Amino acid sequence: MSTRMMKAAVFKGSGVLSLEQVPVPEIRQPDDVLIRVSACSICGSDLHVLAVPPGQYAKPGTILGHEFVGTVAETGPGVTTVRPGDKVVAEPNIRCGICPECRRGNFNLCRNAVNTGQQRDGGFAEYCLMPEKQLYKVPADLPDRTAALAEPLACVMNGMMKINPQPHEKVVLFGAGAIGLLFVKVLRRYGVRQIAVCETIPARLEDAKHAGAQLVFNPAKDDLPSELEKAWGSLADAAIDAVGAGAVFEQIIPVMNCGGRVLFFGQNMTQYSTIRPGDINCKELTITATLSTKNSFGPAISILTDPEAAIDEVVTHTVALEDIHRGIDLMRSREAVKVVVVP
Ligand SMILES: [Zn+2]
Ligand SMILES: [Zn+2]
Known part of the structure; x- marks a missing residue:
C-alpha cells in the first residue's frame, strides 16, 4: 500500500520552519475528521514560536498553523455532526475536560491542553486531522480568507x-x-x-x-x-x-x-x-x-458571516504554502497586517 503524501510546513526547533513532504494523516479514532485545508492564516504566535529565543513553545517536528478553514474529506465511523463536503473551521486547542480548570469551566486554561499547530500537527499543510468536537461548520460560500479569521476573531x-x-x-x-x-x-x-x-x-x-x-x-x-x-x-x-x-x-x-x-x-x-x-x-x-477562546467561536462566526463586518479587510496578503517563508517575513517586517497561506 502506498502512503499518500502532502506538502507541509514543519517546525524543526530554534526558529527553523521547513517545507517537507509528509504522509497525509489517517483516520485512527472514531471521532477523527480529515480536513482538506483551503486556507490558514499566519498568527503572531507563529512568529513567537519561530523567534530565537521563542516567545511561545511548540514541539519540534510539529506542523504549525492553527487558524485554518477547510472542507471535510473523510470522517471516522463515530462522526455524526459533519460530513464530507462540509466547510469547517476548527477550535485548535484540545482541552482535557477533567483537570481542575476544565471542571471549573475554564476550558481555555486547561492544564493539559494540546494546541493544534504547536503540540500537534496544524494547518500549514494540505490536510489536517481534527477531533469532531473541535469543528464548527461555516457556510459554503463564506470566502476562505474570511473564514480563516474565525480563530483570531x-x-x-x-x-x-x-x-x-x-x-x-x-x-x-x-x-x-x-x-x-x-x-x-x-x-x-x-x-x-x-x-x-x-x-x-x-x-x-x-x-x-x-x-x-x-x-x-x-x-x-x-x-x-x-x-x-x-x-x-x-x-x-x-x-x-x-x-x-x-x-x-x-x-x-x-x-x-x-x-x-x-x-x-x-x-x-x-x-x-x-x-x-x-x-x-x-x-x-x-x-x-484573556487567553485563547472560550465559548466564543459561535459569536465569532456570526460576525464573520455578516458581509457588513468586512472582517477580511485585515488580510493584506495571500501566499502559496511554498511561499510561507515570504509570508512570515512580510509579517515580521510588519509590512503585512495578516497573511493567509493557501496550500
Ligand atoms: Zn492565532
Ligand atoms: Zn483540562
Whole structure:
C-alpha cells in the first residue's frame, strides 16, 4: 500500500520552519475528521514560536498553523455532526475536560491542553486531522480568507466578553495589527464610538481609521494623556493591549480614568515591564487578561458571516504554502497586517 503524501510546513526547533513532504494523516479514532485545508492564516504566535529565543513553545517536528478553514474529506465511523463536503473551521486547542480548570469551566486554561499547530500537527499543510468536537461548520460560500479569521476573531470575542465595553465608554487600544483591527471592528458593533488607537506604524493608523477608530495616535510622538483630555475631556474607561510588548503596560496606566479596566491580550514570554503598582491602586484599576477562546467561536462566526463586518479587510496578503517563508517575513517586517497561506 502506498502512503499518500502532502506538502507541509514543519517546525524543526530554534526558529527553523521547513517545507517537507509528509504522509497525509489517517483516520485512527472514531471521532477523527480529515480536513482538506483551503486556507490558514499566519498568527503572531507563529512568529513567537519561530523567534530565537521563542516567545511561545511548540514541539519540534510539529506542523504549525492553527487558524485554518477547510472542507471535510473523510470522517471516522463515530462522526455524526459533519460530513464530507462540509466547510469547517476548527477550535485548535484540545482541552482535557477533567483537570481542575476544565471542571471549573475554564476550558481555555486547561492544564493539559494540546494546541493544534504547536503540540500537534496544524494547518500549514494540505490536510489536517481534527477531533469532531473541535469543528464548527461555516457556510459554503463564506470566502476562505474570511473564514480563516474565525480563530483570531474568537480570541477577540473572548476578550470582549471579559472587558465588556459599554456604548458610552471611551476605549484606548494599543496596536493596530490584525488583532487590534479586529477589536476596532467589534467595538464598533458593540456600539462603542469613542475609540482611540495607538500605533507606531503610520500605515496602520490609516487602517485603524478605516476600521472605525475615532482617533489615532503615535505613542512615540504624541503625549497620549493630554491628547485624550483634549479630544474627550477625560481619559479612557477601558484599554486593550493588542501588542504584547512589556512597555505597553507602562503607557496604559497614565491614560486610564479612575476605575478603568485594562485587558491584556498579546502573550509574549520574552517581554517584561516596569510599573509602579501604587499607580494601579491610586486609580483603582481593574487588570484583566484573556487567553485563547472560550465559548466564543459561535459569536465569532456570526460576525464573520455578516458581509457588513468586512472582517477580511485585515488580510493584506495571500501566499502559496511554498511561499510561507515570504509570508512570515512580510509579517515580521510588519509590512503585512495578516497573511493567509493557501496550500
Ligand atoms: Zn492565532
Ligand atoms: Zn483540562
